[in-house]
Amino acid sequence: MKQFRRTTGKRGPAPQAAKREQYLRLMAQGMSNSAACREVGIARRTGDWWRYGRTVTDGTGRKHTYPPITVEPPPEISSRFLSEDERIAIADLRRAGNSIRAIARELGRDPATISREVRRNADPHTGAYHPHRAQKRAVARRARSKEGKLRRNPQLREFVQQHLDQRWSPEQISRAAQVNFPDQPDMQVACETIYQALYRPERGGLDREPGKALRTRRAWRRRRRPGRRTTRFVTPGLMISQRPAEVADRSVPGHWEGDLIVGKNGGSAIGTLVERATRFTALVHLPGRHDADSMLDGLVRAAGTLPTGVVRSLTWDQGGEMALHGQFTAATGIPVYFCEPASPWQRGSNENTNGLLRQYFPKSTDLSIHTADDLAAVAAELNNRPRKALDWATPAQRFANPEYSWRS
Template sequence: MTKPFRRPKKRGPAPQTDKRDQYLRLMAQGMSNSAACRELGINRRTGTRWRYGRKEVDRTGRERIYAPITEQPDDGAISPRFLSEDERIAIADMLRTGASLRAIARELQRSPATISREVRRNRDPSTGTYHPFRAQRRATVRRARSKEGKVRRDSELKTYIQLRLNQRWSPEQISQDLRTAFPDEPERHLAHETIYQAIYLTYRGGLERLPDTLRTGRQARRRRRRADQRATRFIDPGKLIHQRPADIDGRQVPGHWEGDLIVGQGNRSAIGTLVDRTTRYVMLLHLPGGRTAEHVRDALIDVFADLPRELARSLTWDQGSEMSRHDEFTAATGIPVYFCEPASPWQRGSNENTNGLLRQYFPKGTDLSSYTADQLDAVAAELNNRPRKILGWQTPTELFAKLVATVD
């Protein structure tokens, strides 16, 4: 008799070792089960099972008993993803023979970055010699340290970071700003990844994560995936992007803008977005009457009428039907319009990035017609006053103001 086909069971998530250790510490401090679970972000029943153990009966009627979790002795075993003592000895031997870091990485089947970081951390500053046993002792000490992160231990630093998160600064912007705010305190200079971990691992970082703290709004980290490409709806391509003058591609001359629409609930409302390719300065188009070609044309004419000619040289858009009257816009303003190739949003990279930032203020599914022109100006001002890495941590407002003063 043929046995019925059964799908293989999916493996569950890896054991939450760090959370279990933290749970034990919180309980030892006298915290209640509910409070400890709330602190760690786990279900209260999970904490109860960890504390008292559990009993389960499988399909065959066999009873299985899982004991309560307890402090586990350190037997010296470490995860294979960390360098072992034997590997550190091999690194030292190969360095003495003159092997390169990449050759060592290939031999040990490790990332070159792992070997480079290991050698850099544990070289003798005076002689340049790598000491494997000293490196192993330091690694053992680091593993035994508290799992509580830097942000949680430093209340002043935590408050400083939380304030900027509430202002919708990105972790990378905050990381760079810490170097300016605490120039003589290198222990408070954090990598942006440390801030991300403090946000997503509440029991380590203690930062409050509101729904719109981060631009993505996601509750858990995940792998990046390629965004879906948009289909073009523009029939007459007009001047295509490869016809633009070469100085536009170099981003050295201001006044070349990229534009697009972000649409609201049911595609019934929209906001126009414009960003200068050189300064990343953002302007938003108020479209209360709709997003037809006539509405977009009139809004563009109005917004560019307030700019000096030197700061309104060209406009690059995708092939959306809202720009079907681009020739009328050009006739009224003298500003040429260039269109991206179909399904090529990356050709307007600055604008696509800006639209992503704006979704933190205008989530998908929102009725965008409910926003006033003043509210849009306030959002644009907040974006323009953020320091940008691409600008050497200056703000778009600072750079754009200098240009306006120059042409005036």
């Protein structure tokens, strides 16, 4: 019977790691391949393989390519961290009797940086500062876990995921965590952490993709480009510069901004109304067309559903759907003001709300399939979401606040 020799010890490339590093150092010093192989204790053919790589064909005919070995450069460290040379200088200057501030001036560092470095890495018994030992400790501290906070904390991740599913923004979720867990730092999260967890799923552990979880529906951030719109409104009307001053400073509730969000190929639309002071949202159901006649009927119907006196003015863009603004004012007593052409920022609250609504009513979809009850449910969800602009109160809370006399 054929005898097989049993080998002991670890086999494979790991035991050769020190030899490979030594071989690369000798070659970098200008030594020939033969001399380096003799020095390391390997065959010259092995050195050739290490230098140039090789391709091996196994018993099944498949080819395996092994690339040449290379020296991995040390990772670059930001200049804001102390380098090993600076730590050696700190040790030398301390032995020479220099103060912390003198060392800081010599190195061009803040005194607190030098003080913290010595306090962290000096020997607790003798007070001696060893620079190479300090460098090793600093490198060890820097090699921390690459997992994000949400992946490390399942309870916090579930809290964030639940609110993302309710279409809350990362900033709203961050604020809610602070309110719900005031004494638990581990259950608090910065909004940027949530963004990074979505943009880098390997660290965050969240189930939703950025394009589905975020209101912008983008997988990465980009600068907004200002929209370009031409004047489509023909009949003269009141311009935004003619609005009372109380509208601009939001000091008096009851002034609204309006617009349309349009569906696929412009074939359907939903009217949007936002109260400037409370950010309260109302949606106008337009089941058929969204021309001037349909818009007039929808706005008159929406104004009739609001409590008496809560609509003092309406600001709109110069879209053709508001061509019958005069008839709307005559029917409701509500003046309509128009923005300047290509100036959507003059209706900032409404533009922001339209962005929120696109999570519910995506672009290039048929909006006519949504019923009036569907619109009411979406508006209710938005109105019960906390807003930073309202000091984290909800629009519904502000709209129902009895201190507003216009609610009577």
